[in-house]
Amino acid sequence: MVLQQMLIFLGYPIWWGDLPMGVYTFLERENLVGKTIIPFCTHEGSGLGNTERFIAESTKAKVLPGLEMRGRKAQNSQTEAKAEMEEWIKKSLADIK
Ligand SMILES: Cc1cc2nc3c(=O)[nH]c(=O)nc-3n(C[C@H](O)[C@H](O)[C@H](O)COP(=O)(O)O)c2cc1C
DSSP states (O other): OOOSSEEEHHHHBBBBBBBHHHHHHHHHHOEEOOOOOEEEEEEEEEETTTHHHHHHHHHHHEEEOOOOEHHHHHHHHHHHHHHHHHHHHHHHHHHHH
């Protein structure tokens, strides 16, 4: 698969403070040099950890500050979670203009 998009929102759960291996496989299969990635994750305490840096190192893409959200909030407080995501998406898009 060749991603045509220049801007990629990349979502993943935090596993052992890191990206799940399947996400690394995706990143390694794509040529993402010169693209912009905006990460977002669910977690239960670790936040984004160092995943923004890991993504930058494994892709050579430009990685913008990400959003972290408790998995419990995404699961159980969906209205609040959606509002937070929408606000963050708006801000992220405004920041790259
Ligand atoms: C194998 C595994 C490892 C995990 N490691 C972490 C961790 O290191 N830090 C953390 O905050 N949450 C950790 N979690 C919690 C997940 O990040 C959380 O369950 C997930 O983001 C919620 O999405 P899901 O509903 O798709 O599981 C782990 C979960 C699993 C299953």
